[in-house]
Amino acid sequence: MSTNAQQPSLSNQELDVLVVGAGFGGAYQLYRLRQAGFSVKVFESASNLGGTWYWNCYPGSRVDSDFSIYQFSMEELWKDWSWSERFPGQKELVEYFDYVDKKLDLRRDITFDTRVTAAHFDTTTNRWVVTTQNGITVRPRFLILCTGFASKPLIPDYKGLGTFKGVIHHTSRWPQEGVKWAGKRVGVIGTGASGVQVIQECGPDVSHLTVFQRTPNLALPMVQRKLDEKAQKKMKEEMYPYIFRRRLQTFGGFHFDTIKTSLFDLTPEELYLELDELWSKGGFHFWLGAHFDTFTDERANDELYAFWQKKVKARINDPEMQRKLAPIVAPHPFGTKRPCLEQRYYEVYNQPNVTLIDINENPISEITPKGVKTRDGVEHELDILVLATGFDAVTGSIAQIDIRGTDGVLIGEKWGKGLSTYLGLTSANFPNMFFLYGPHGPTAFCNGPTCAEIQGDWIVDCLKYMRDKHFTRIEPKKAAEDGWVKKVNEIFSAGLWNKAKSWYTGANVPGKVIESLNFTGGVPLYLQMCREVVEKGYEGFVLSGTQDTPRPHL
Structure with missing residues (x-):
């Protein structure tokens, strides 16, 4: 209100x-x-x-920071607030802002x-x-x-964009009342964070999903989990003040930091076990909790990408999907584009009702009243078109x-x-x-x-x-x-x-x-x-x- x-x-x-x-x-x-x-x-x-959490109300919208630090550090706020999930969703974040509003008037x-x-x-x-x-x-x-x-929002200048007769929305201007997509033909342009979240959310429900990808997202496992209120109470009593102070000491303002020694100081066995541990922790541990030289040394960065590629490729069945989603050669150094967190993103592409278009190989030529036409002349007919095309x-x-x-x-x-x-x-x-x-x-x-x-x-x-x-x-x-x-x-x-x-x-x-x-x-x-x-x-x-x-x- x-x-x-x-x-x-x-x-x-x-x-x-x-x-x-x-x-x-x-x-x-x-x-x-x-x-x-x-x-x-x-x-x-x-x-x-709520800012971004008001506008980004598309299904699957979720934060990529752990609950403990994705909140204000004032004790008068965190002592009486408990989260339901490790990575809170948009609705819970709106509820948090309502709580903050009432507390602080x-x-x-x-x-x-x-x-x-x-x-x-x-x-x-x-x-x-x-x-x-x-x-x-x-x-x-x-x-x-x-x-x-x-x-x-960044709206692509596609020919015929205004002619589409179906439902069309940019993810950051999603209607507050939502969009019903069950049983519909859905197209998603873009595979950044919002694209990944929409795709993994709608994939199981739609009659057909067509994804238009420019660059594969080097997404990381979220490792989401439900939270216990009793455990949170103990964290507040013992950990929260230290966690909030720790934020000021780490590269990314998180409760964990990059490793200052070189990745190459480890034996291959030590390295594999360390990367596997970071991977299993979920969130940004594999990115902002890895060795700092992965940001500056291409050889170190290649090690991270090779591990990522192996892990992701194992989750994708079709060789062509593997090539497009987890190519052998990195599309860019790992972490130089912000990774997003996913829960079941790659499994969506194992579904028979999902098509993945690499728009580098087969660009979008125009938007038609019925859907999206690509350079090969194919018109992909859609009921709903999602523009997950990011921002200026x-x-x-x-x-x-x-x-x-x-x-x-x-x-x-x-x-x-x-x-x-x-x-x-x-x-x-x-x-x-x-x-x-x-x-x-x-x-x-x-x-x-x-x-x-x-x-x-x-x-x-x-x-x-x-x-x-x-x-x-x-x-x-x-x-x-x-x-x-x-x-x-x-x-x-x-x-x-x-x-x-x-x-x-x-x-x-x-x-x-x-x-x-x-x-x-x-x-x-x-x-x-x-x-x-x-x-x-x-x-x-x-x-x-x-x-x-x-x-x-x-």
Whole structure:
């Protein structure tokens, strides 16, 4: 249920802070900023809290982090909440947000069904002028964008896409009431995380399933299990505080870390047994819990892929399916595209009613009123077409908004020439604007709530510092921004990431600059670098007061 009774009184209001988005990042910012005594409101385009978990309501939608760390770390929240599964599904996550809302009384400061369309910085008042599609205008001192890294769907430009007469939905815009597909002919374009989840969910129920695959997903076993409330109670009493602190010490903000020694320090027997143990643990242990040199050394990476290929191939019956789903030669270095977690994905392809089209060999030529036609002239007739085609990730969520800074240039135009941020939190010429879980942060390599809290705390502490020192404006220097971009790219180039065509680099979006969109140095290094900036008096920023001439604060 949305609460928008406050909309009329919001117009023309001057706030300390406007937060855009009510997922993990936005909810945490609202809670912490209110604690700190700031006047703050949240605009959310959906009808409820949850961010990605509101929108991604397709069947099978599920998180890829263990329950213990995919939640807020505040004791007042976790002590009274218990999860039902190791990897919670979308419905349970929506229930969790409802619980958090009631506990923290968030809803009273959130305006739902309100999409921000423009934000222009007024240099005469040092405030943002923010407008929405439903006619609200507010003037916050600070603008914090918690729009998530995957909220701008990528819709392929297929010929005839609008002519299809059946049911068609992008996974991130799935109808809340659901779609009935039992006994239907279903086509799925894309085999990223949402594609894998939809395919394994619908496979047993449909009359025929046609999957259009560009790149095989190097998916990992989820090893899902039901949870016992008594065991969770013991974890809360003995483990939770340590688990939450441990997140800040690991590469990906998880409760486990990469192995720092080389994979080649092991004998072949030791290596096999170690990889088998990581595999059996499920989740991302085989990826973010493996040897770190698998990210930088192709020979080490090949060892991981060979093990993965052997395990997956054994689950697929047909040799042609094996070739397409688990090829002998890796389609890209393992882990340089985010793996997804699966439960029965590969078994779906053993069903006689499943067709797998490799669109590299046989591309989609057009969408017809009846279905999908491929280059070989075959028309695959469908009742339902699922677009699991991903997102204009990391930057697209922000760049789609008309945001203009001191020079009048759109943020999307600036970043269209090459991504530039400072600390993955700010961008030059856009004063008093922060973003989290987005461009140049640990984003794609970090547990979501972990990232939201790490960056969220930094932002709130910065605003408190400014208030205490009577500053009303903060902006990064261009030189500091250039230095951060250089550092991000240096770390990125030391790994194997650029050997894959992925949303990590924007390569999935036609015309987008291919570059590192994330900080790939890990959470501990990111934390250290952000803390050093603060310890040096917010080095790299210019802070100023309303009537003051802007001056460097070193």
